[in-house]
Amino acid sequence: MKSFLKNFIADESGASAAEYALIIAVVGVGIGAAALALGVNVEDAIGGAANDVDTCNNATAPAPGQYTNGTSC
Numbered sequence: 001m002k003s004f005l006k007n008f009i010a011d012e013s014g015a016s017a018a019e020y021a022l023i024i025a026v027v028g029v030g031i032g033a034a035a036l037a038l039g040v041n042v043e044d045a046i047g048g049a050a051n052d053v054d055t056c057n058n059a060t061a062p063a064p065g066q067y068t069n070g071t072s073c
Helices: 002-010 013-058
Strands: none
Touching: none
């Protein structure tokens, strides 16, 4: 019984599974945070493009090539 307890306490085979689980959890959190940041940036870019299209659609068009704000519609 004594040798069984010594072997049980010295056995570290379960430690690698716990370490892998911790690494996977940290990587998962990092991927989630990156996805959220990317989602916000994509939302802002699409919103800006939609606003530009809306501005061009609702603007009174000057003569071709005569845009005053430096953009072309």
